[in-house]
Amino acid sequence: MKLFDTLSRRKREFTPLEGNTVRMYTCGPSVYAYSHIGNFRTYLFEDVLVKYLKYKGYRVKRVMNITDVEDKAIVAARKERVSLGKLEGAKIKEFFSDWDALGMERPSVVARASEHVPQMLKLIDRICENGYCRENGDGVYFDVRRFRGYGELKHLKRPRYFGKAKGDDYAREGLWDFRLWKKWGRSDGPVKWKSRFGEGRPGWHIECSAMAMHYLGESFDIHCGGSDNVYPHHENEIAQSEAATGKALANFWIHSRHLTIGKRKMSKRTGNVLYVKQLNKMGIKPRCLRFYLISKRYRSPLDFTKKKFVGEICRCKDAEVIMSRLERLAKGRKVGGAGKRGTRIARKLLREFEGAMDNDLDTGLAFRRIFREIKVAKVLLEEGKLGPVDAREIVDAMDKIDGVLGVLRTK
Ligand SMILES: [Zn+2]
Structure with missing residues (x-):
């Protein structure tokens, strides 16, 4: 069985690193907003991958995170005047009701970032011990210029260095020192944990590396996500994980392509989004939607x-x-x-x-x-x-x- 690996940019024969079990990490939802059918294209491709690996006789251990500690969720909770926990509880329930309706198998482990902060702090310590950290007034940053090979996943060519990234996300091509730990600020409200750097919260990228390693080991078989995860998220995951362990985090990096709607990317930012329940009300049953979203290969264009x-x-x-x-x-x-x-x-x-x-x-x-x-x-x-x-x-x-x-x- 061959799978396309984004890092090496070629199809490679797949075999598990150890025994008959495939260890797989898939980036899950950010719960500040509802997941749309474009997000579900990615989860469906991962569902088909899991099921096909099982069809081939492998056992699969799939871990998926829920990003419940991040800028956007904190802002949304403040806007809606509810606690972060309450906002997220409702969104997670909604997410899995769509998930089940689309006939997807639940992951072996669903890991919430807020419940794994000690693992993240431990990983940050290892990164710092190896000399890749830079601490300043507002946080602890990963110094990307110290990591050779930064930009390989995205294929950055002669990138400029922009200094530190302000948020968890950044769009422009280039080198950005990203946040491993954000020191507490008033806008974080009650969202904070104790650490040797003072009170604060983890950055988005460290969440996935720490939870992936916690459940799957320092090197595992497959890391999946949507193509918008390639940069900066997965690029940063590679940098910080390898800076800590000296080992490749995943043997395969697999990314699905965006779903477009009228040739434009479906995204929460532009607002041209469709939801599973909304389509159901229009008479499009989830099973038909499942078919449509997997009717083309996961890397092929699909326009709704x-x-x-x-x-x-x-x-x-x-x-x-x-x-x-x-x-x-x-x-x-x-x-x-x-x-x-x-x-x-x-x-x-x-x-x-x-x-x-x-x-x-x-x-x-x-x-x-x-x-x-x-x-x-x-x-x-x-x-x-x-x-x-x-x-x-x-x-x-x-x-x-x-x-x-x-x-x-x-x-
Ligand atoms: Zn992730």
């Missing part, structure tokens, strides 16, 4: 318009109808059929599905092949050339495939 959506969804609906006809035939009283035709179709379905998925999770190709085979089955069905044994074989193969894709079979 209602027209394209309806067109795509028809293919899925047709397949579903044929599958239930096959199911009825398989369960019916009619006997006979040696099953040769069914076996042939079932084998081809599995072989072609695996071929597409082994090539860097090409779900687009997998669906095209599946729909083609289902059409073949439909013609044979209409000509009366399939018996119950044939139907059973095809249905069983589809069940196996749909254990990964989760869109073609209603159960």
Whole structure:
């Protein structure tokens, strides 16, 4: 199985670093706002990846964080005049109700940043002991110029040095010293922890490195996220983790591409966002949305318009109808059929599905092949050339495939 690694910029053969268990870290939601369907494109790709790894016989330990200590959440809580905990409790509940509706498997560990501050402080200490820290009046910063190889993930070419980054996030290309620890300021309100640097709170990037290492070890198999996580977030994760341990944090860095809407990036900042529940009210069921969001490979462009959506969804609906006809035939009283035709179709379905998925999770190709085979089955069905044994074989193969894709079979 090959996967595209953002760091080395090539498809590489995947095997776990140790034994049969894949250790995987996926960046989770910031809970200052609701997650939109663009965010869910990333989580869905990760869900398909987890399920396909399991299909291949691996065990998967997936850790996902919830960023509940950050600038935007603190600002939002103040604006809405509620406590940070209350604001986030409601948003997290909402997030997982969409998550479940989209048929996604929950991660093995969901880690909240606010509950892992001691681990983050320990990691900051290691980074500082190795000489990568710079402390000043408002915080402790990672000195990026000391870390050779900074910018490799993003492919920064001759970057300029801009000094320290003000917030947890920054957009311009360049070198920015980022915050490991923010010293308490009045705007933080009650959000603070004790540390040897004084009271304060961790920076956003250190959260993920500390929690990933805590649950998965200093080096693990796969680190995933959306392409907007590449820089600065993952670039900084690499720098600070390797500065502490001297080891590569992850063997594979995998990023999904943005979902666009009318060719523009769907983002909370521009406001052109769509939500799972909003679409559900418009008659678009979460399972159809799941299909749409994985109907193209995770690295391919995907642009949402209602027209394209309806067109795509028809293919899925047709397949579903044929599958239930096959199911009825398989369960019916009619006997006979040696099953040769069914076996042939079932084998081809599995072989072609695996071929597409082994090539860097090409779900687009997998669906095209599946729909083609289902059409073949439909013609044979209409000509009366399939018996119950044939139907059973095809249905069983589809069940196996749909254990990964989760869109073609209603159960
Ligand atoms: Zn992260």
